[in-house]
Amino acid sequence: MRRATLVPYLFVTPAMLLLLAFGVLPIGVAAVVSTTDMNISGLANWSNVEFIGIGNYVALAGDPDFWRALGNTGLFVAVGVPAIVILSLAVALLLERSGGRLARALRSFYFVPAVTGIVAISLVWGYLYNTQFGLFNYLLSLVGIGQVQWLSDPWLAKFSVALVAIWRGTGLNIIIFLAALQGIPREYREAAALDGAGEWRTTRSIVLPLLGFAIFFVTVTTTIAWLQFFDEPFVLTDGGPLGATTSMSIFLYKEGFRLNQFGYASAGSLVLFAIIAIITVVQLRLRRRDVEY
Amino acid sequence: MKRSFTRTLAAVAAVGLAAGLAACSTGGGDGEADGPLTVWVMGDSSANFEQLVAPFTEETGQEVEVVAIPWDSIDERLTTAVASGSGPDLMQIGLSKLRTFADAGTLLSLDDHLADHPGLAADNFPDGVAEATQVGGATVSVPWVSDTRVLFYRSDILEENGIDAPPASWDELREVAATLAERGEGQYGYYIPQWDSPLPVIMTWDFGGDIIDADGNVDFDTPEFADAVDLYTGLYADGSVPTNSDFDQTQGFISGIAPMLVSGPYLARSIADAAPELDGKWNVAMVPGADEKTSLFAGSNMGIWHNTDQVDASLDLLEYLSSVEAQLSWFEINGELPAVSAALEDSSLQSDPLVAVYSQQLADSKVLPLVPNWDGQTGSDLLAALNAIVLTGADRAATLAELSAKTEGTSIG
Numbered sequence: 001m002r003r004a005t006l007v008p009y010l011f012v013t014p015a016m017l018l019l020l021a022f023g024v025l026p027i028g029v030a031a032v033v034s035t036t037d038m039n040i041s042g043l044a045n046w047s048n049v050e051f052i053g054i055g056n057y058v059a060l061a062g063d064p065d066f067w068r069a070l071g072n073t074g075l076f077v078a079v080g081v082p083a084i085v086i087l088s089l090a091v092a093l094l095l096e097r098s099g100g101r102l103a104r105a106l107r108s109f110y111f112v113p114a115v116t117g118i119v120a121i122s123l124v125w126g127y128l129y130n131t132q133f134g135l136f137n138y139l140l141s142l143v144g145i146g147q148v149q150w151l152s153d154p155w156l157a158k159f160s161v162a163l164v165a166i167w168r169g170t171g172l173n174i175i176i177f178l179a180a181l182q183g184i185p186r187e188y189r190e191a192a193a194l195d196g197a198g199e200w201r202t203t204r205s206i207v208l209p210l211l212g213f214a215i216f217f218v219t220v221t222t223t224i225a226w227l228q229f230f231d232e233p234f235v236l237t238d239g240g241p242l243g244a245t246t247s248m249s250i251f252l253y254k255e256g257f258r259l260n261q262f263g264y265a266s267a268g269s270l271v272l273f274a275i276i277a278i279i280t281v282v283q284l285r286l287r288r289r290d291v292e293y
Numbered sequence: 294m295k296r297s298f299t300r301t302l303a304a305v306a307a308v309g310l311a312a313g314l315a316a317c318s319t320g321g322g323d324g325e326a327d328g329p330l331t332v333w334v335m336g337d338s339s340a341n342f343e344q345l346v347a348p349f350t351e352e353t354g355q356e357v358e359v360v361a362i363p364w365d366s367i368d369e370r371l372t373t374a375v376a377s378g379s380g381p382d383l384m385q386i387g388l389s390k391l392r393t394f395a396d397a398g399t400l401l402s403l404d405d406h407l408a409d410h411p412g413l414a415a416d417n418f419p420d421g422v423a424e425a426t427q428v429g430g431a432t433v434s435v436p437w438v439s440d441t442r443v444l445f446y447r448s449d450i451l452e453e454n455g456i457d458a459p460p461a462s463w464d465e466l467r468e469v470a471a472t473l474a475e476r477g478e479g480q481y482g483y484y485i486p487q488w489d490s491p492l493p494v495i496m497t498w499d500f501g502g503d504i505i506d507a508d509g510n511v512d513f514d515t516p517e518f519a520d521a522v523d524l525y526t527g528l529y530a531d532g533s534v535p536t537n538s539d540f541d542q543t544q545g546f547i548s549g550i551a552p553m554l555v556s557g558p559y560l561a562r563s564i565a566d567a568a569p570e571l572d573g574k575w576n577v578a579m580v581p582g583a584d585e586k587t588s589l590f591a592g593s594n595m596g597i598w599h600n601t602d603q604v605d606a607s608l609d610l611l612e613y614l615s616s617v618e619a620q621l622s623w624f625e626i627n628g629e630l631p632a633v634s635a636a637l638e639d640s641s642l643q644s645d646p647l648v649a650v651y652s653q654q655l656a657d658s659k660v661l662p663l664v665p666n667w668d669g670q671t672g673s674d675l676l677a678a679l680n681a682i683v684l685t686g687a688d689r690a691a692t693l694a695e696l697s698a699k700t701e702g703t704s705i706g
Contacts (some may be wrong), residue, residue: 040396044375044397126539132535132550152536152538241538242677242685254669259669
């Protein structure tokens with residue numbers, strides 16, 4: 001009898017240990033390090049490390065680079081998350097309508113960017129966007145439009161980088177939406193058709209509400225991912241023309257690994273962690289109950 | 294059932310403990326340990342370096358294990374090695390990172406060993422280089438390969454526009470660049486890489502000044518630096534320089550869009566590989582200083598990890614790498630210029646016309662000041678200030694004042 005109740009815990013323990021060791025423990029360590037002025041010489045010799053309390057947090061509040069990175073991250077989330085959710089949903093709805101071979105081929109076609117290595121993607125897109133020798137500017141020149149500085153103009157660079165990330169991010173979410181769409185019983189759509197509802201009305205009133213949980217899941221995970229936006233600006237512009245595409249993660253990476261300011265970067269990472277946690281909890285609270293018919 | 298379960302568990306635990314204890318035992322109680330020397334080499338492949346040290350292994354029987362480290366992951370590798378306390382035995386250190394390595398306490402001081410290893414003495418290397426790479430007055434590394442910056446120019450394009458010789462001064466270069474930029478829309482005269490932090494320093498040197506004062510503190514408030522900023526901003530104001538950050542310098546040179554630029558020997562190899570048909574249509578010259586043609590002495594040093602347990606073997610390998618034969622062999626295998634003077638003056642090197650210019654330039658080159666963090670901090674702040682002025686039109690006086698404030702107190706001491 002006692003062994004039976006022990007078994008579930010035995011199954012959960014390995015995953016819990018991994019989560020504690022590589023998820024919770026580093027956050028704890030970062031919290032402790034963020035109260036010190038640890039840098040590379042401090043890492044070599046712990047006696048060089050001094051406790052400075054909330055000094056790092058105060059410095060962060062007065063750092064214009066930090067606020068600019070925060071602003072950039074906010075802009076990326078505001079642009080990227082709706083774009084990905086709407087785009088993935090639209091593509092999934094369209095793919096689901098036709099079940100033929102072309103649709104199945106397209107499904108893998110949309111998924112390929114998500115599984116391709118970021119370095120390969122950055123090389124190709126870097127050359128597509130290149131001002132003098134890129135394909136986009138070449139095509140524009142054929143139509144008589146002058147050179148566009150895709151990755152050098154401070155505002156355009158943000159959108160160019162976000163575009164590559166949106167292109168990459170839709171793949172997985174399309175698959176998730178397709179799976180959720182398959183969970184909607186056909187009887188509901190048939191009933192709606194019998195009542196005289198058209199395609200668009202059916203989609204709006206039957207399909208979308210029943211996709212509620214999938215949309216919520218995609219929104220939450222995409223928001224968390226975009227708050228930690230790193231790959232595309234790092235490989236395409238390394239933080240952008242004069243910090244224009246520096247997101248919070250890139251700011252932290254540069255502070256921690258290029259300037260070796262581990263204490264300062266830890267403080268920043270805790271701030272980012274708090275922001276992500278608060279936004280996620282707010283999203284969870286705002287969610288209404290699932291629609292059931 | 295219960296008893297056999299506990300018994301199996303006890304047996305497994307006992308075996309595991311024994312295996313763990315056996316693995317913990319270390320060998321070699323006497324001074325030096327045995328085993329292969331680990332060398333960190335920068336780059337994507339260890340094959341070339343393995344080829345270089347093969348004769349050393351043959352002669353002394355000492356095995357050498359080479360680990361290739363890509364340039365952009367050196368920061369993380371260093372941090373991990375420092376945090377864990379265990380690093381390689383020898384490692385290649387780019388000069389701009391030397392101070393960071395030394396400050397982290399990762400380098401063994403070589404002063405006590407120089408007497409036993411004459412091949413590592415400062416006079417084997419070009420004047421001033423070995424002293425310039427001391428940190429805090431102590432020798433912690435030995436020059437390994439040298440690198441410099443020279444003027445690359447398309448002689449055919451210059452001739453087509455009536456210019457027979459490369460510019461002999463920065464002012465002349467500015468004029469030539471303006472002429473070449475008039476060739477048409479989208480054509481430029483000169484390329485300034487937006488990531489090139491040594492370039493404004495080279496310009497300052499060529500105007501007869503320096504960016505550090507007599508006490509070793511960084512000082513951007515000098516007339517020579519102001520001249521360099523005039524030149525830098527003037528080239529942009531003339532429209533002679535492309536303003537986009539993703540300009541490809543190799544393609545720009547090959548296609549003729551930017552027919553002049555200051556760069557290193559690596560560019561010569563890239564051009565020769567990508568466009569062999571351009572042979573004879575381009576050349577290199579010393580940087581166009583009017584009075585001083587001083588350029589950058591870059592390259593890498595070799596250092597020994599501070600708590601290596603194979604000090605003597607590492608020193609022997611270091612001496613081998615500093616021998617003239619090894620230096621010339623490395624140039625043949627990998628194309629990097631030697632740092633040892635005797636190797637640089639060797640006739641086999643001097644027969645290559647490009648190398649003749651490089652070694653002439655190396656004789657008049659200076660090391661970037663060994664401030665705590667040139668790449669991540671001082672150099673990066675300098676670039677940010679200059680790029681803000683030329684790319685976003687920031688106010689020059691205010692931006693330079695901010696730069697001076699940011700770099701206040703940075704010193705090589």
